[in-house]
Amino acid sequence: MPSLIHHPLDPSSRLIRLMCAEYGVPLDMEEIKPWLRDAQLLEINPAATLPILIGEGDQPIVGILAAIHTVEDLYTPSVVAGLIPPDPGPRAEMWRLIEWVIVKLNDEVTRYVLEEKIVKRDQKGATPDPAVLRVAKANLNEHMLYFNWLFATRAWLGGDALTLADFALAAHLSTLDYLGDIDWGKAGETRDWYSRIKSRPAFRTLLNDRVVSMPPQKGYADLDF
């Protein structure tokens, strides 16, 4: 069984967990805090990023792009519909939106929230900076308007079919939701979509996540949130 070095609130780790759960690939989970820059982590990955996928006897698979391609190449069951569309047009749209989420949304929202609310808990005397969290919140509002606009005419993020782009967005929003940073009352079409994706069996693994001394917001694990 492959193992995944991850952090429960790291959205890139969550994306691979969702992908593997959807494909029925069991994972041994090993939790670390990458921001502590443990020597053993740096030896495997000097960038100190997650996830890291360890196959059997293989070199470690480092990073979100390498992990996506490895899971897709080695672990996709041929009997179920995959998460990467076979046609070039929908596939390009999926990659556009994956990039939107893992680069732009991460850069403008998720990484600030994680830094202020999670990483700083391990820095003596540090407290979340309200000014940074306000900027992240304002940025998230803009992103949500765009996602609402897309979901007004699409069943799934990339179009008519569920793709890996949905899991990428769900990974980020579920991290933000755990930390109470999503105002679902204003989330419109994105809320309906999140409700559907949250009900998938693949999502269960994430809903049981708990970070020590930081419980999730009240509705985090509710399918009727």
Add this chain to the structure above:
Amino acid sequence: MPSLIHHPLDPSSRLIRLMCAEYGVPLDMEEIKPWLRDAQLLEINPAATLPILIGEGDQPIVGILAAIHTVEDLYTPSVVAGLIPPDPGPRAEMWRLIEWVIVKLNDEVTRYVLEEKIVKRDQKGATPDPAVLRVAKANLNEHMLYFNWLFATRAWLGGDALTLADFALAAHLSTLDYLGDIDWGKAGETRDWYSRIKSRPAFRTLLNDRVVSMPPQKGYADLDF
């Protein structure tokens, strides 16, 4: 012929230009400044990122990940060795390093240099912030040490064979080199590698680039720099 909406110093556009040149795919080039957030650009890509690849009669292909996969799927000539290794191990290593370059190196170095030296030229009264450029330079030194370390035991960035990861790094370093931000005297093994990749016919398109009223540093186009 597909066309590419690009900026000459945008490293993601440069990566696709190198990839297409290596595969012998001619491109019609359309230059824009994405930071001006032209209405026509925002309609195609609300993220205002480059590159954007326009096929014949197709939807625009937006972003570096979508463009890489589209060129690989539609335009790879089957008669030459591709830039994406067929074996899972080397392929994962290639994606790890592409992510290193397009996310980490960009985030810590290239985007600061471009913002200060290029984007600010279009902002009335703005001048490059020396403090930001100092941080970018210090970060670049760290990256160069890592690349030197890799090239001490590898002919190419991902291993024994040229891959797309080499073009990703070359795209970023060539932008930084244009702007005079690379001290080749200290670049060690990375300089030898850059000399080799710069001599490839695919690289010629980049070496002729000129940005209005901002000529490249002296050795930019020299193969013997």
